Amino acid sequence: MESVCSLAPAARRHVALWLDLVRWNRPAGWLLLLWPTLSALWIASRGFPGWPLLGIFSAGTVLMRSAGCAVNDVADAAFDRHVRRTAQRPVTSGRLGRAEALAVGAGLALAAFTLVLLTNTLTIELSVSALLIAIAYPFTKRWLAIPQAYLGVAFSFGIPMAFAAASGQVPLLAWWLLLGNLFWVLAYDTEYAMVDRSDDLRIGIRTSAITFGSFDVAAVLLSYAAYLLLWLGAGLSIGLGWPFVAGVLLAAAMAAWHGWLIRGRDPARCFTAFRLNHWLGCAVYAGVVAAYALR
Numbered sequence: 001m002e003s004v005c006s007l008a009p010a011a012r013r014h015v016a017l018w019l020d021l022v023r024w025n026r027p028a029g030w031l032l033l034l035w036p037t038l039s040a041l042w043i044a045s046r047g048f049p050g051w052p053l054l055g056i057f058s059a060g061t062v063l064m065r066s067a068g069c070a071v072n073d074v075a076d077a078a079f080d081r082h083v084r085r086t087a088q089r090p091v092t093s094g095r096l097g098r099a100e101a102l103a104v105g106a107g108l109a110l111a112a113f114t115l116v117l118l119t120n121t122l123t124i125e126l127s128v129s130a131l132l133i134a135i136a137y138p139f140t141k142r143w144l145a146i147p148q149a150y151l152g153v154a155f156s157f158g159i160p161m162a163f164a165a166a167s168g169q170v171p172l173l174a175w176w177l178l179l180g181n182l183f184w185v186l187a188y189d190t191e192y193a194m195v196d197r198s199d200d201l202r203i204g205i206r207t208s209a210i211t212f213g214s215f216d217v218a219a220v221l222l223s224y225a226a227y228l229l230l231w232l233g234a235g236l237s238i239g240l241g242w243p244f245v246a247g248v249l250l251a252a253a254m255a256a257w258h259g260w261l262i263r264g265r266d267p268a269r270c271f272t273a274f275r276l277n278h279w280l281g282c283a284v285y286a287g288v289v290a291a292y293a294l295r
Contacts (some may be wrong), residue, residue: 017090018104019075022066028278032066032188035281036181037061039288040174043164043238047292053165054114061158063112068134068154070105074098075138083199122164130157141205148189148208152182156187173234177247180230187223187255188277190216191262194270217262231284240291247287254280 023029037057041049048054073091081092090096108162109131116127133154140147156178163174186208193200194210194216200207212219235244258273258280 007265017096018065021096021101021104022069022108023092024066028275029069030062031278032281033065033155033158034058034061035278035285036156036177036184037162039281040159040162040177041166042285042288042292043235044163044174047295049166052118056118057158057162057165060112060115063108063115064130064134067105067108067112067135070101070108071135072138074101074105076141079141079203079205083196083203085196085199087115093210101228116161119165122168122170123161125159126161130161133157138263141207143206145211145276146186146208147205148186148193149182151189152185153178155185156181173238176230176234177212180227180234183223183230184227184277184281187220187258188226188274189219190223191258191270191274191277194265195267195274207277216265217259220262221255221259223269224252224258228255228284234289235288240288241294243290243294244287247283247285247290250287251280251283254283 019025038054041053041057045053073089076086077092077098081087086092091098093102094185113127113131116124133150134157137147137151137154140150144150147176158168159178159181160174188209190212193207197207197209200210209216232245235248242252254276257282258277261269261273
């Protein structure tokens with residue numbers, strides 16, 4: 001009995017470390033992936049996609065984002081210990097072993113893949129590509145000047161997968177939306193990189209905030225503009241009406257506010273802008289849903 005009682009606290013500590021590993025108490029990360037994926041799912045389905053697909057893509061997004069966090073922390077542990085904001089992450093601090101973290105990530109990815117098996121062959125094939133892209137991302141910071149652009153592909157791959165699952169094909173519209181979403185990822189992840197710029201310069205990590213230099217704020221605002229214009233053009237081309245336009249305009253107002261927040265490059269304000277970005281994506285998603293609901 002004593003051994004069982006002593007095991008329970010140890011198990012709880014491990015579960016707590018796993019939850020910290022996948023950023024469970026910080027849902028902004030998976031919401032950034034969820035809103036464009038669900039927007040694409042609505043567009044591909046020309047309205048409500050049905051509960052099965054909605055459940056598969058919602059749960060799959062959370063699972064894959066969580067798996068990505070585990071892989072990222074293992075890959076970046078040597079760098080993260082030199083960054084104030086990330087030094088206490090479970091793997092970086094040594095509280096969780098790398099093998100255990102990878103096992104957690106693999107389990108989550110397998111659970112997500114099991115959900116994808118409920119769709120169709122094309123979606124399954126795309127999910128394999130999405131997984132390989134996501135695994136490679138942490139290593140791009142060693143050699144790409146703007147790894148956030150690569151992250152934009154990884155964070156946007158739910159869009160073609162949504163089209164594949166809902167319609168059995170991936171039309172040009174899906175890739176157009178992916179391109180637009182890539183610019184949104186570039187905008188908010190540059191804000192994120194601005195938080196750690198001094199640490200990243202010291203340890204030799206490459207980021208868009210470093211590459212853009214004094215043009216970082218302008219690059220963020222231009223990226224927001226490209227995202228919203230590309231999505232607005234796509235929405236208008238398929239007949240989405242005033243609710244969608246209203247959603248995009250609301251998102252544009254948020255983007256302008258973020259530009260005001262980051263103008264002084266204060267790390268705390270840059271992090272606030274990044275953390276609140278999911279509301280911008282939510283505004284666009286709400287516009288899509290409302291446009292189809294009011295047709």
